[in-house]
Amino acid sequence: MPSATDVSVELTVNGRSCRREVPARTLLVHFLREQLGLTGTHVGCDTTQCGACTVAMDGVAVKSCTVLAAQAGGHEITTIEGIGDEGKLHPVQHAFWAEHGLQCGYCTPGMVMAVRQIIADNPDPTDADVRRGLAGNICRCTGYQNIVAAALAAAAAMRES
Amino acid sequence: MFPADFRYLRAESLPHALDLLADGEDVKVLAGGQSLLPMMKLRLAVPEAVVDIGGITELAGVSPDGDRVRIGALTTYRALQRDELIAARFPAMTDALAVLADQQVRARGTVGGCVAHGDPAADLPAVLLALDASVTVAARGATRTVALGDFLRGIYATDLATGEIVTEISVGAAPPPGQAYEKFEQSASHLPLAGVCAALSVSDGVITSARVAVTGVAGRVFRSFDTERALAGAPAEPASLEASAALAADGAEPLSDQHATGPFRQHLARVLARRALARALTRATGEVPPR
Ligand code: FES
Ligand code: FES
Numbered sequence: 001m002p003s004a005t006d007v008s009v010e011l012t013v014n015g016r017s018c019r020r021e022v023p024a025r026t027l028l029v030h031f032l033r034e035q036l037g038l039t040g041t042h043v044g045c046d047t048t049q050c051g052a053c054t055v056a057m058d059g060v061a062v063k064s065c066t067v068l069a070a071q072a073g074g075h076e077i078t079t080i081e082g083i084g085d086e087g088k089l090h091p092v093q094h095a096f097w098a099e100h101g102l103q104c105g106y107c108t109p110g111m112v113m114a115v116r117q118i119i120a121d122n123p124d125p126t127d128a129d130v131r132r133g134l135a136g137n138i139c140r141c142t143g144y145q146n147i148v149a150a151a152l153a154a155a156a157a158m159r160e161s
Numbered sequence: 162m163f164p165a166d167f168r169y170l171r172a173e174s175l176p177h178a179l180d181l182l183a184d185g186e187d188v189k190v191l192a193g194g195q196s197l198l199p200m201m202k203l204r205l206a207v208p209e210a211v212v213d214i215g216g217i218t219e220l221a222g223v224s225p226d227g228d229r230v231r232i233g234a235l236t237t238y239r240a241l242q243r244d245e246l247i248a249a250r251f252p253a254m255t256d257a258l259a260v261l262a263d264q265q266v267r268a269r270g271t272v273g274g275c276v277a278h279g280d281p282a283a284d285l286p287a288v289l290l291a292l293d294a295s296v297t298v299a300a301r302g303a304t305r306t307v308a309l310g311d312f313l314r315g316i317y318a319t320d321l322a323t324g325e326i327v328t329e330i331s332v333g334a335a336p337p338p339g340q341a342y343e344k345f346e347q348s349a350s351h352l353p354l355a356g357v358c359a360a361l362s363v364s365d366g367v368i369t370s371a372r373v374a375v376t377g378v379a380g381r382v383f384r385s386f387d388t389e390r391a392l393a394g395a396p397a398e399p400a401s402l403e404a405s406a407a408l409a410a411d412g413a414e415p416l417s418d419q420h421a422t423g424p425f426r427q428h429l430a431r432v433l434a435r436r437a438l439a440r441a442l443t444r445a446t447g448e449v450p451p452r
Contacts, residue, residue: 024169046162063265136263
């Protein structure tokens, strides 16, 4: 039985349109994980600080824990599952692998989505640009060195291709 | 965490939003959601209904209008950062946008939301106050415009009445080129423990007028009138800046919390005022300061 607080949400995720009835309070991240089974997008905090939930909304990186699924209605979402696949990693994914930009991997989907945005806005970022650009992403493991190295390597690879 | 249950109402237009808002008791306006949703997730805000104004595209965008520049309430920080007029004429805004929150939050957070939220430690209000901004507010059948200094009342307290929506912020179209924003951030939230915006007019080696606004230090963003008075008429040289910056937090009732004591915040305000003034003066005169 739909209740007064349910909403119908129709949106496009990784190129496929989908529609679900959900409580209005459903956050985009929970919609992706629980309604669509796209569990690559993580939740790491309650306070909009960690960035593990980063996805692209109409091509721009946002924190999916701080967007209602209802707000995303009519928009296009790209998640970590939508940018590459096992046989052919996205250049940013490849760089995280090649530069060992992760340890436990919990922050990694959000880091990859955030780095994509940094490079989209500035194809030739400096070390400082990358660090400032990652202000909204927290990693508890790596100490960031290899994440920054991966971002710079990805930017270089993407400039060449 | 997720918010408590609420009714979600999507506004199709400003009049529709105002009607929806007038219908309920405990209704919140949702713009970008970068302040409201975190508060709802922590159950610090538990509205019965939420009116989503995010789809009202006519409330977004920057446009010159005579001697003012209008910034639609739904203009995101990211859009402001990418706006040519803002980049050309409002360097202090560019300073603040570069260090405000993070790229994901800037993509959704809006200028109107920031002002309506009334956070005493937000970056942009200091810049807007130094630039003499005014806020336009709509209600059913009426709009009014208020100076930002009168609009911001205290901690999460503003002049916004029930049933009203912030529709636009405007600033003078010909601000002094000598302007700069400096902050010292709390590293987890990126909010300023203190932030200072200075805007200087300089003519023939004399500072003819100054506006200096401070955020993060007290319960509301405030202008440092002592600093402004000390600067007006002073020679445009480092010694004047030094003396006037020392007055930047005088008379403020500083906030004290787990992140910083009141006296530390006041100290930061003085140091940041000096830096902001120095950079503003450099921009006003086009001279590169000695290192
Ligand atoms: S889960 Fe979204 S920022 Fe932490
Ligand atoms: S790799 Fe473990 S949190 Fe970043």
